[in-house]
Amino acid sequence: MSRRQLERDGTPLNLPGDDTGCHVLHADMDAFFASVELRERPELKGQPVIVGGRGGRGVVLAATYEARRFGIHSAMPMSRALRLNPTVTVIEPHHTKYSEASRGVMEIFRSITPIVEPLSLDEAFLDVAGAGRRLGSPRQIAELIRARVADEQGLPCSVGVATTKFIAKLASSRAKPDGLLVVPGQSVTAFLHPLPIGALWGVGEKTEEVLTRLGLRTIGDIAATSESTLVAAVGQAAGSHLHALAWGRDERHVTAHEPDRSIGAEETFGHDVADVAVIRRELLRLSERCAARLRASGQVGRTVSIKIRFADFRTITRSRTLKEPTDVTRVVYDTARSLHEALNADGELLRLVGVRIEGLSSAEETPHQLALAGGEDEWRAAEHAIDLATARFGNGAVRPAALVDKDAGGSAKRNEP
Amino acid sequence: MKLRVERDSFSDAVAWAARILPQKAALPVLAGLRLEVGPDGALELSGFDYEVSAQAQLEATVAEAGSILVPGRLLAEIVRSLPPQPIDLSTDGARVVVSCGSSRFTLPTLPLDEYPTLPAMPQVAGTVGSDAFAAAVAAVAIAAGRDDALPVLTGIRVEIDGEQVTLAATDRYRLAVRTLKWAPVDPGMQATALVPARTLAEAAKSLTSGAEVTLSLSAGGPGEGLIGLSGAQRSTTSRLLDGEFPKYRSLLPDSSSATATIDSAALTDAVRRVALVASRTSPIRLSFSPDGVSLEAGGVDEAEAQESLPAEFEGEALTIAFNATYLLDGLGSLDSDEATLAFTGPTKPAVLTGKTGSDGGTDHRYLLMPVRLSS
Numbered sequence: 001m002s003r004r005q006l007e008r009d010g011t012p013l014n015l016p017g018d019d020t021g022c023h024v025l026h027a028d029m030d031a032f033f034a035s036v037e038l039r040e041r042p043e044l045k046g047q048p049v050i051v052g053g054r055g056g057r058g059v060v061l062a063a064t065y066e067a068r069r070f071g072i073h074s075a076m077p078m079s080r081a082l083r084l085n086p087t088v089t090v091i092e093p094h095h096t097k098y099s100e101a102s103r104g105v106m107e108i109f110r111s112i113t114p115i116v117e118p119l120s121l122d123e124a125f126l127d128v129a130g131a132g133r134r135l136g137s138p139r140q141i142a143e144l145i146r147a148r149v150a151d152e153q154g155l156p157c158s159v160g161v162a163t164t165k166f167i168a169k170l171a172s173s174r175a176k177p178d179g180l181l182v183v184p185g186q187s188v189t190a191f192l193h194p195l196p197i198g199a200l201w202g203v204g205e206k207t208e209e210v211l212t213r214l215g216l217r218t219i220g221d222i223a224a225t226s227e228s229t230l231v232a233a234v235g236q237a238a239g240s241h242l243h244a245l246a247w248g249r250d251e252r253h254v255t256a257h258e259p260d261r262s263i264g265a266e267e268t269f270g271h272d273v274a275d276v277a278v279i280r281r282e283l284l285r286l287s288e289r290c291a292a293r294l295r296a297s298g299q300v301g302r303t304v305s306i307k308i309r310f311a312d313f314r315t316i317t318r319s320r321t322l323k324e325p326t327d328v329t330r331v332v333y334d335t336a337r338s339l340h341e342a343l344n345a346d347g348e349l350l351r352l353v354g355v356r357i358e359g360l361s362s363a364e365e366t367p368h369q370l371a372l373a374g375g376e377d378e379w380r381a382a383e384h385a386i387d388l389a390t391a392r393f394g395n396g397a398v399r400p401a402a403l404v405d406k407d408a409g410g411s412a413k414r415n416e417p
Numbered sequence: 418m419k420l421r422v423e424r425d426s427f428s429d430a431v432a433w434a435a436r437i438l439p440q441k442a443a444l445p446v447l448a449g450l451r452l453e454v455g456p457d458g459a460l461e462l463s464g465f466d467y468e469v470s471a472q473a474q475l476e477a478t479v480a481e482a483g484s485i486l487v488p489g490r491l492l493a494e495i496v497r498s499l500p501p502q503p504i505d506l507s508t509d510g511a512r513v514v515v516s517c518g519s520s521r522f523t524l525p526t527l528p529l530d531e532y533p534t535l536p537a538m539p540q541v542a543g544t545v546g547s548d549a550f551a552a553a554v555a556a557v558a559i560a561a562g563r564d565d566a567l568p569v570l571t572g573i574r575v576e577i578d579g580e581q582v583t584l585a586a587t588d589r590y591r592l593a594v595r596t597l598k599w600a601p602v603d604p605g606m607q608a609t610a611l612v613p614a615r616t617l618a619e620a621a622k623s624l625t626s627g628a629e630v631t632l633s634l635s636a637g638g639p640g641e642g643l644i645g646l647s648g649a650q651r652s653t654t655s656r657l658l659d660g661e662f663p664k665y666r667s668l669l670p671d672s673s674s675a676t677a678t679i680d681s682a683a684l685t686d687a688v689r690r691v692a693l694v695a696s697r698t699s700p701i702r703l704s705f706s707p708d709g710v711s712l713e714a715g716g717v718d719e720a721e722a723q724e725s726l727p728a729e730f731e732g733e734a735l736t737i738a739f740n741a742t743y744l745l746d747g748l749g750s751l752d753s754d755e756a757t758l759a760f761t762g763p764t765k766p767a768v769l770t771g772k773t774g775s776d777g778g779t780d781h782r783y784l785l786m787p788v789r790l791s792s
Binding site: 334338367368369370371372373 | 566587589590592663668699700738740764766784786787788789790
């Protein structure tokens with residue numbers, strides 16, 4: 001779900017040409033978390049519903065199109081959404097349900113073509129150049145995807161069909177909700193040029209401000225501006241990039257994703273925290289979460305990084321590469337803790353902390369330097385035993401003693417990207 | 418203070434004493450090198466950082482006795498670059514003038530009254546041949562840990578049992594143990610100490626100008642233990658590390674299922690070559706059989722290397738993998754033209770030994786944990 005979705009403005013699009021050569025599909029679930037929740041609450045269909053935490057710092061994670069009519073959108077603070085419409089139904093998020101639904105949807109995509117590039121839980125690019133003979137034209141394949149996702153998962157999605165990733169993504173936004181849009185190769189500029197500059201990939205608030213000051217309002221305006229002027233305004237890389245995109249040129253291929261590159265977890269505190277003991281406990285909890293996910297997925301990671309957001313929103317990350325890839329909570333935590341200590345940020349108020357493990361590889365296939373008796377290998381054995389207990393008795397059945405107290409009154413909200 | 422010294426011996430002494438001075442001193446005076454001269458014409462240089470102290474003595478022609486504290490690293494750099502002519506040192510108020518030939522430097526001095534008292538040299542425990550000691554310490558120090566989070570493993574364990582000294586170090590992945598003969602003051606002496614490995618290695622290496630090194634030891638309570646080493650006009654002390662060194666003797670296997678004896682220079686060269694295709698984390702694989710040893714590294718999607726060497730092999734054939742750097746460290750520490758590897762299994766520690774030393778008193782073992790390959 002992009003930050004700046006292009007709402008359908010109702011004007012019918014006249015895009016001459018057919019779908020020849022439009023082998024890139026962008027499939028995007030509509031109001032994904034909300035749609036998943038509505039499967040179990042059919043009585044709420046057609047009503048304004050949002051998914052998000054109700055806590056002091058909760059944000060809207062998804063909003064139905066009925067809720068969006070009130071100006072509510074995702075990433076908006078919950079308090080603001082409730083001011084816009086106090087009667088909206090709020091559902092607390094259930095992340096496991098969403099991952100499960102996402103896996104199902106991605107499986108459908110992969111049954112269409114092996115070249116699937118997921119962008120997040122709820123959207124992916126597909127290259128269907130090789131599926132034509134089997135499944136039909138790109139438009140037919142897009143229809144098939146929408147029908148199968150609706151049928152097998154009970155979820156609505158929109159699909160954009162185009163010659164490049166960038167146009168396909170714009171087309172799916174334009175098709176929302178529950179729609180399909182093909183942008184034929186010969187109609188790319190006709191489709192693209194009337195759109196506002198904010199729709200261009202890579203135009204954030206700052207770039208938009210700069211371009212608006214130059215009097216540029218639409219993508220057509222950018223296309224009509226010389227590349228050198230753009231480069232002078234926003235820099236070499238961004239200038240060339242914008243110019244190419246404004247003419248519909250996008251060289252990126254759809255690439256099937258490797259398994260996870262990293263596993264991370266972060267925590268926004270209910271209130272800003274300066275207490276080192278609280279911060280360390282949180283680092284331990286997040287380390288445990290990441291390492292358990294590594295073990296569950298049969299992977300080991302080589303680099304541990306921490307993310308710290310201060311009360312003033314300054315955000316920093318620090319990382320350290322280990323001698324040996326690990327899936328041991330103890331090692332992840334010791335590294336995270338020492339990275340935190342090295343910041344010398346004692347006494348500063350923190351808003352968020354995060355732990356991430358990168359450089360992942362399969363535990364089976366990664367050579368492992370054995371150690372003399374004691375140390376890491378023994379921690380690993382203990383933690384595998386904990387994983388088994390957790391599988392049997394549920395989350396938190398066995399955990400580090402430092403984490404036992406806090407859960408009674410946990411008030412913080414968890415984000416797991 | 419006013420004196421004249423010979424350039425080369427002064428330069429050596431300054432470099433030796435200043436080498437322990439911290440790059441960034443916790444207290445400004447700790448960046449200082451103390452120069453003290455008595456009326457008898459002996460100049461003593463001292464450096465100290467609360468962990469390690471170093472002192473050097475040399476002859477000087479003294480016109481006026483006294484003591485000063487000067488910025489040590491700066492003095493070392495200046496003296497090193499001076500021409501080969503006598504050096505004159507003299508104080509001028511709060512400054513010191515260093516002149517040599519037509520060069521003249523003026524340095525500020527540091528407040529001597531704020532300088533800490535150097536620890537007294539502990540009681541002498543015995544003497545050891547300086548070259549053998551330096552070689553033993555260097556051979557063991559390579560196995561010491563470098564991670565300050567595990568301070569105990571950054572040390573060398575020194576065990577004195579009568580006329581034998583055993584040195585041991587481990588970083589949990591390998592363990593090096595060497596025993597050598599020495600001459601204790603008390604022939605029945607029993608003592609142990611844990612000495613920071615890097616400090617001990619540097620000190621032992623720099624004390625080889627004399628034939629012997631004198632070891633001094635004081636146990637004391639936690640944080641108070643001290644070791645002293647002295648030889649030919651140089652002496653140094655180091656604080657001991659606290660904590661329990663792993664019980665390493667039980668890790669040394671008492672039997673083996675196979676042994677291989679290989680020309681150690683040929684094996685070193687082969688490991689070095691084959692390791693060129695091993696990334697930092699991927700190991701080199703050694704397959705032993707009565708036909709010899711074959712070395713391999715790399716994999717299907719990467720560069721691969723393979724090399725075979727003759728070996729005298731006895732026992733069950735096996736394939737075992739090691740981190741190449743750890744294996745090379747071990748081979749480099751053997752000091753022998755033949756290397757013997759003893760195995761008990763592909764996931765059990767291997768023991769690397771050389772031929773028994775020519776002096777008959779040296780016994781060196783390098784225990785190396787293998788890398789477990791993918792299943």
